[in-house]
Amino acid sequence: MIVFHYDKSFEGLLTAIFDAYLRKTFPHRLLLPDEPEPLFCEGTHTVITDPEKSERVWKSLEKKVDKNTLNMISYAWLSELPGADEVIFRYIRKTIDSPHSIATNFADDDVLQLRQIALKTSREKQRMIEFVRFQKTSDDTYFAAIEPDHNVLPLIITHFRDRYADQQFIIYDLKRNYGMYSDTRQVTEMSFTESELFDRGKVKDHLLAENEVLYQRLWKRYFKAITIRERINPKLHRQHLPRRYWKYLTEKDPE
């Protein structure tokens, strides 16, 4: 078994691919620098992330595959699922080695897996677009906290920037402790060092805009009123609105 150690950055992964072709040895496992190696390890290599090398791998991929596939690779990476990097590695290798596109060969495990991982990210991206709930603060900034399984904030930000082009807002990923702030002209990445402004994703009461509590109450009341009681179906409800997202949904807050 051959293992590569790398820093678990996307550039690092691409550098690892570059190194593998250079050394003509291909890893079975990808590990962190300090991760213990498995028994029966025949060879190891520590990848030193190199922007030039990773750039070259990405460029050659761009020539070989369509935009859709590139997107799928990025989505799979943002999934942050264990083992996703190894799938991406094998997928890119197969792409490079094959004389024609393998993008739709779904009988191949790596091709199918890459798509399925990318789909997971994509599904959560869609959900976050649905489930982000802004709270208006006293300085007219709209604040929303999220805690997605996958790192989807970079994927959803364009949607919100376009939709709320005329309002200042922050979407903040509490799990990864970073957020995006749009001041109506541009979007910047930011992170709070101390969170005196909000508590468990809710903006503190004295910082809320005047009408905010009323709007939240209106929304909750509306959500209740629109339910047809004769048709209540908790299983279906949870299937569409998984419990792990309830935390930041205004309408699932007790009134």
Add this chain to the structure above:
Amino acid sequence: MNPNLLSKLEILAESAKYDVSCASSGVTRAKTAGGIGNTAGWGICHSFTEDGRCVSLLKIMLTNYCIYDCAYCVNRRSNDVRRAAFSVEELVDLTLGFYRRNYIEGLFLSSGVINNPDYTMERLVGVARELRTTHRFNGYIHLKSIPGASEALVHEAGLYADRLSVNIEIATEKNLKLLAPEKNHESVFKPMEFIQQGMLENAELRKNAPKLRKFAPAGQSTQMIIGATDETDNQILHTTDMLYAKPGMKRVYYSGYIPVNTNDERLPMLRQPPLVREHRLYQADWLLRFYGFKVDEIVDDRYPNLELELDPKLSWALRHPEAFPVDVNTADYALLLRIPGVGVKSANTIVMARRFGKLGTADLKKIGVVMKKAQYFITCKELAIRTVHETSPEYVRRKLTGKKPDSSQLEIQFDW
């Protein structure tokens, strides 16, 4: 802000909830300078109520006062319910306030009929006009077209709204007249025609003036109540088919009847709304729109109702064993779609993947084919041993419904 707003919102949302349509799809509109929002073509659900339905739009009534007395409607004039009405300003504030917090995609506005249809329609259009022009709102607007409203008003509505809808409510005119004496099919089809007319005229005008606003770009939709009257699925689906033949008709919704008015002898006593039947009708609707089925293949005079225990595609397949087995490695797309257990997505995936080599059952399973159903109807790389021919349609039916055979008959089981 008005202190009664909370209870008003409650009353008028309660009144609107029986309209099942809540789609926000069909239009892509980019942001504009100085405007609010945009519209995503694929539609976005923002929440799901405890009955599992999507909340995409602020679905609400302008007022639930009504001059009509339709038996199936909670807001009919003879009902003793709380009544309320919104002002234009209140509705506009609510819509924008909800929209800015990412609660909704836009507004779905309906109304009881007050004074006369035109008077009501004018008020609905007024809200849309205010949102679109004064506030430059680019979100989604769905307006109900009031039966009996004049053509001019429907045309103005179409310029502000993304979708217009008129509910047919009851599939046959005889029963509609029975439950809603003040309505007939003409009063429903007339506004539908106005909408079509508006769309066609607008398309003509836009040839020379492409910047002109599109008329109801997401088309129109309608709704039928299921189980309040004695229509068969055959009658309902033929009405559906006739509706989809009209240009611009995007969706027909089915709403299982919920006994809102219990003291009316024209209405059946139901313990539970016919949810399974409603679900089967939606499946049949999908077969019509995405699977290339003709309505007569799904229901006809011999089979006037959909089976409740099997989905309509499986039910069709069991009636037509001669169409199977289908070889997934060679059959064309249209034929793949006929296989129970294969949907649009897996049919597409099969077509793409089989270019690289023959597919086997393991591949199909991973691709997402529901093999529990599909196994009886396909051949693939491996030898098929239990298709509907090796066994029998009755056997497959028993296997898939989990029903025991009639115990009064002896039977020798061949289980492979």
